[in-house]
Amino acid sequence: MADTSSRRPRRRAKQPTIAEVAREAGVSAITVSRVLNTPESVRETTRRRVEAAIETVGYVPNRLAGSLASAQSRFIAVIVPSLSNIVFTEVIQGLQATFEARGYQILLGNTDYDLQREDQLVSTFLGWSPAALVITGLRHSEACGRRLRQWEGPIVEIMELGTAIDLNVGLDHLKAGRCMAGHLRERGYRRVVYVGAQMARDYRARLRYEGHCEVLAAAGLEAPLLDMDQLGQFETGARALDQVLATHPEAEAIHFANDDLATGALLHANRLGIAVPQRIAIAGFNGLAIGQHVTPRLTSIASPRERIGRRAAQAVLARLDGEAAVDGPLDVGFTLMAGEST
Amino acid sequence: MADTSSRRPRRRAKQPTIAEVAREAGVSAITVSRVLNTPESVRETTRRRVEAAIETVGYVPNRLAGSLASAQSRFIAVIVPSLSNIVFTEVIQGLQATFEARGYQILLGNTDYDLQREDQLVSTFLGWSPAALVITGLRHSEACGRRLRQWEGPIVEIMELGTAIDLNVGLDHLKAGRCMAGHLRERGYRRVVYVGAQMARDYRARLRYEGHCEVLAAAGLEAPLLDMDQLGQFETGARALDQVLATHPEAEAIHFANDDLATGALLHANRLGIAVPQRIAIAGFNGLAIGQHVTPRLTSIASPRERIGRRAAQAVLARLDGEAAVDGPLDVGFTLMAGEST
DNA sequence: CGGTTCAATGTTAGCGCTAACATCCATTGT
DNA sequence: ACAATGGATGTTAGCGCTAACATTGAACCG
Missing domain, CATH: 3.40.50.2300 (Response regulator)
Structure with a gap:
């Protein structure tokens, strides 16, 4: 079955140019160009003639040439x-x-x-x-x-x-980090772990963490950080929850760097029968749609993307x-x- | 504060061209072009000289011109x-x-x-x-x-x-639709509703529905369709579940056109305390990651996107x-x- | 030692379009 | 009636690059 020849011909079937249109319409090239770019500068009858010609020859403007010539x-x-x-x-x-x-x-x-x-x-x-x-x-x-x-x-x-x-x-990511940390403080959480993924690369998450730290420090609290080295996805969030429960059993809340992580953790908690927020509270960042459909609904910060x-x-x-x-x-x-x- | 002038100058600060590089390197323009496009066709010493010149003048090739000239x-x-x-x-x-x-x-x-x-x-x-x-x-x-x-x-x-x-x-979407319908039949479901969103536009979903119909028809079963007119998102899935429960109370399973709808429905069922799959089974299409993190895990067809x-x-x-x-x-x-x- | 070869480099002529200026001609004012 | 005006259209000259052909000169041959 395998035919080795290309299935389509490769003739450089020259597309019609502005010159062909001009000839067809009986005007000069620049007039065609004007019809295309500044139609109001061409008389209506001429314009119509040119438009008809464009249709007839099946002209498609070459934007490379246009951009080169006009430098934009x-x-x-x-x-x-x-x-x-x-x-x-x-x-x-x-x-x-x-x-x-x-x-x-x-x-x-x-x-x-x-x-x-x-x-x-x-x-x-x-x-x-x-x-x-x-x-x-x-x-x-x-x-x-x-x-x-x-x-x-x-x-x-x-x-x-x-x-x-x-x-x-x-x-302002710093402010956003502060905002969420402030919210967690208001709700009375004292032991809060911040969890990010590949934070070395994602410095906006680092900024939010900084804001988070400021608020906790102001309250005389520590701000432990867990930086997962996998991508920030559901699975990573689930693993992060396990890790936090194991290494910070006293933690009351987790402030996740984003909603993917947070949602992964929340769904994992559901699976394990861990009560959220009673056993551990979970917060995210971004305000993704999914967060509003899980139970309990995810606390997050909506970024107007x-x-x-x-x-x-x-x-x-x-x-x-x-x-x-x-x-x-x-x-x-x-x-x-x-x-x-x- | 508001300065009305543009913050950046708009001098058409001509980028250096291939000609400048050529002058700097003491070669002709085409040689510079060759260094850029077919370096193996230029002698090593020349190449190095040209490369140095490119660096010195800060040359960035103008791809518009190149593409126009080479027609690719x-x-x-x-x-x-x-x-x-x-x-x-x-x-x-x-x-x-x-x-x-x-x-x-x-x-x-x-x-x-x-x-x-x-x-x-x-x-x-x-x-x-x-x-x-x-x-x-x-x-x-x-x-x-x-x-x-x-x-x-x-x-x-x-x-x-x-x-x-x-x-x-x-x-093959027809086959995929058949596959899922077959799976539902195997699990013993007889009353299955197919739910899509804006199916008039999404004809791949229509193809899957066709496959679905074939299988049910072969078993002498009906294949009711519910076409939601909102976008195919979580919220729509949740509403679709409500609608199916209201209008097809006898339904045993829902075959959703995609995982967004299915996940929305599944999470909604969780919220309402409706047992999945006991009261109603839910299946989707695409095999999105989220489906593997909800409880119960979503039955779906993974498309290798x-x-x-x-x-x-x-x-x-x-x-x-x-x-x-x-x-x-x-x-x-x-x-x-x-x-x-x- | 003249002729052949071939790799390296150069020259010329556009690619298709538009900016800038030039021209034309119908209209207007005095 | 004629210059001044200005809208509509045309002419010319590139934009920056590369294809295609031309040239150069060193290596090699009988």
Whole structure:
């Protein structure tokens, strides 16, 4: 059966160009270009003729050529640390929705939390002359920071707040950590373990831990940390619960770095018949949907992920439209969602 | 505080071009191009000199120009129906990992299950002369199908199996529907309701339902369908459970179109104190991680999502490398995961 | 020692489009 | 009636790079 020949012909079947359309419509190439880019500058009758010609020859504009000639493209480079984390896919959705509505396409890169890869991606992407760059976090390798500062287009750093290269949309993770720790203190928990996963890479989780520590220290309490070295998934959360129960039997609550871990732990507790929050309270971060469907409902902090994407996109679009620049970071805030798990 | 001027200068600070590098290295432009693209065709000493020059002037290749000149780009257009569904983000991850390792970038589009939008996206993307196109599903609008067939690059249609335009990687949804229905029959369930969400759009779910129907019909049983008109999320699953219990009180099992719905229903049953599977059995589709962490574990069919992405990418790369064409669709299969929920 | 070969490098001519300027011609005001 | 105006369209010259062909010169041969 296996035919070795390619199933499709590989003739470089030249797509029709703007010149063919022009000939067909009896106008010059630039008029076709105008119909495509600034239709209001072409007389209605001419425009219609050109549009008909486009239809007839089946013309699809070559954006590479267009972008090269005009030195501006219609895509947005987006760099995230991970795609397996639903958090980032929700941000991407927000970006997508806003950008696509305005005719921009998303060029997606994934660093796997590796700053070296980040630099490489930035470099590659800048070669595509994107209209703008959306990048996760404020910390970059030195080389990458230089590259970014040198580039002249809009850059948004998202997820966290601070001193940005250009635009900044995010939330204050330190404050979020404080908020949850404060909530746990209010509920009367004194022995609280913070559990993260691969925190060496995820420094936003480290920031939240710092906030957590501040609050506990202020109350004269210790803030033990358990850093799991697996990925932050359900399974890891379950194992973390086992580990905390074994090594910190006196613990009254666990503050997880994210909802995946927390949910994994909570479901594991359900399985083992461990009462939450009576035996041990559980809190997470992100406010994922699943947290509201487990029993007891998970206490968490909702991060407005899609909103981050939307606001970031809006900030970029405003800049591209030449509107007055946004000044300073945009804080999208967060919301404490107190469930029954604490 | 608010300064109205843009925070960054907008000088078109011309990036250095290949010509500058050439001057710096004392060679011609094409030699620089060769160092970049076919380094083995340049003498070592020259290469080193050019590499040093690239470093000195801080050259970043302009891929738009390169792609235009060579009529081939290094990106892959990927079109999925949704980003909110974790299924597709996992596929994208598989694609990403494989393509990025080979220096290809992903241009991402989202149709929201709208064939019109799909056509529009295809048209836009083809204008970028991508190296290949990855598109979800086998059904496209007529115009879109024409466009695709006309295009000369590799196209992979993913997720389902059948008569494809070019390459095809997926699984047989009809068979999957039969498989799960068969499993439910084996466990002795006779009154089984199939629950989907927005099935008018999600025809892969419809295919599974068809398979489901076949099996039940063969046993002389009815196959009632409940099509929820909300998105397929946890909440919808919970509501669907309520509805089934109210309108089909005799139902012994529910076959959900996906794990989100099924998990939502299962957790809702937990909340209400409804015994699963004693009072009602629950089955899903996709084999998401969450299903293995709820109690009872969810019976589902694991679709190898990341694998679909990887295999699709491999097929494309093989084609781009000019290797013998894969013949016929590639079936990635599926696995029945029997949990305690049935 | 002239001729052949071949690896390394250079020259030329676009890729398809758009910016910038040029031209044309119908309208307007005086 | 004629200059001034301005909207519609055209001409020219690249954008930065690479394909294709051209050239160079060192190594090798009979």
